[in-house]
Amino acid sequence: MTTKQSTGIILFAHGSRDPNWRLPFEAILDHFQKSHAQPAALAFLECMQPSLSEAIDKMIDSGIHEIRVVPVFLAVGSHVRKDLPILLEQARARHPQLSITATAAIGEQPAIQAAIAEFALSVI
């Protein structure tokens, strides 16, 4: 029997055929891991590995009992509104005893919106 461990964070992004597309997400993960010992991983909807299902199952295999998925999307379209809930439901069906939840998309956060506006101000 494993004891309850800390919450795992999965940064969930769209994915691309372009291998360099993932670099900003690697950088976000680096920022996260520099500030916090919490388990964290990337996952992608399309074209890139690991998939969200793979990332969730790997975290759970490592003994984590609670997962928060952070949709690293600027806005909510069908990927966040339809695809993500289906993937979460599938993960909960595989692991019914665990807590697997998602936050709002990062682009909906006023702090992120303000940071983007601040960058736009800085380039004038």
Next chain:
Amino acid sequence: MTTKQSTGIILFAHGSRDPNWRLPFEAILDHFQKSHAQPAALAFLECMQPSLSEAIDKMIDSGIHEIRVVPVFLAVGSHVRKDLPILLEQARARHPQLSITATAAIGEQPAIQAAIAEFALSVI
């Protein structure tokens, strides 16, 4: 003859068939306009109006001689690397006397990456 006016900022995003998808971009524009009197507008690559060409031409019609396009994309794939330069070249061909340039994508900025990582930390 018009005199040189201030730089116009265009926040350039992907676009979606979902009309609510644009809400975070409207919020970013609001943040920008609350902090700064600089002319600013949204533009979209696909599915939403105005297009980048329309937004550029409208700003130039209003007397602005210098435009900075901010790609509000989390990462650089073909939209930022291929589609955007073509649109900028077309705009420069229509307005050869003006300065029309683009910044790096917002997801490449360490401050934005840090803001996203901070949000992920806040949800644990």
